[in-house]
Ligand code: SF4
């Protein structure tokens with residue numbers, strides 16, 4: 001399957017606000033703690049962002065906007081990733097980008 | 100992205116920019132709760148409601164309308180709705196809750212004011228200048244609109260010479276305490292929840308209450324603002340036994356409310372699971388956030404009693420004490 005990379009995406013995200021996706025160790029603890037379960041996978045969103053896969057972020061806009069910002073994930077994250085702030089940054093980016 | 104998301108966020112951001120609230124309601128409605136309470140205008144310390152409890156009946160009306168429209172061809176016209184909303188305040192037309200719906204949520208700011216008065220705390224109120232904090236727009240990522248709004252609110256606080264704010268809900272608390280300092284240079288207003296204020300100064304208990312209440316912590320109070328002990332201390336001080344459900348305190352389980360306007364089915368499933376956890380430890384539940392209260396009430400559908408913490412506390416400082424089993428009559 002082909003994917004479309006968005007040039008300079010990580011810089012765009014960091015310009016919106018603090019975005020610490022690179023601290024994510026991809027352990028999956030956040031998804032286990034999340035009331036939304038497998039509908040929202042922060043670690044996968046963060047990989048997409050780090051790889052500049054803007055189209056994948058667009059495809060995930062439903063889960064991104066359904067996040068409760070409840071921080072159940074952050075309370076368990078062993079790497080101290082600011083997951084909810086990253087989700088807010090992704091929302092802002094999606095709103096800027098349009099669909 | 101699903102079409103309505105951008106337009107819904109756009110409408111909220113437009114409202115915040117043009118009318119000072121994501122859901123603009125008339126100032127006489129937002130301030131009706133304060134009638135007859137004799138609260139002075141302004142002052143160095145003010146009770147700041149951010150209109151959150153007062154907005155709930157309007158939000159509920161809109162959500163019901165949105166759910167009816169959601170699957171209909173009209174949903175395709177959300178872009179048109181956004182353009183029309185720039186010219187005319189759409190909320191004023193479509194969301195008109197009745198007096199009893201408004202009274203149910205207006206009661207909470209009035210409760211809080213009475214509790215503070217009985218505890219001897221001196222405070223004022225900004226009346227029509229008590230604006231919404233921008234919490235929902237912030238959550239949705241409408242950052243430019245929120246930053247401009249934060250500057251407007253802080254300008255109003257400065258105009259009135261406010262140095263300390265007492266908040267009544269978690270969302271306004273975190274906006275004014277944690278978000279605004281990042282958005283407005285030189286912002287140095289002290290912000291405390293009334294739960295923190297009362298836990299520090301103590302409540303003059305008239306007749307102690309009895310009974311057990313399940314506690315539902317707000318995610319925002321517990322995980323954003325570290326407010327976990329205060330509600331427990333207050334409930335204990337008025338004689339109530341606090342029953343801790345599965346997922347309590349720092350590990351609380353979300354009420355689902357934040358997803359309600361865009362993903363109502365998801366929100367209902369999460370709220371349903373939470374109601375089960377709460378009902379497993381006590382038939383009476385205490386909440387401390389308007390969004391939790393309305394969302395859990397809907398999910399409980401009368402199978403358990405849910406009341407705001409201020410209702411319980413005020414029962415205890417009222418002249419006649421009553422047990423939780425007797426006061427938990429609100430089951431809507
Ligand atoms: S818990 Fe933290 S480190 Fe683990 S996958 Fe989630 S964000 Fe990454």
Ligand code: SF4
Nearest residue numbers: 034067068070071073
């Ligand atoms: S903040 Fe979002 S991703 Fe984290 S647990 Fe809550 S709903 Fe899941």
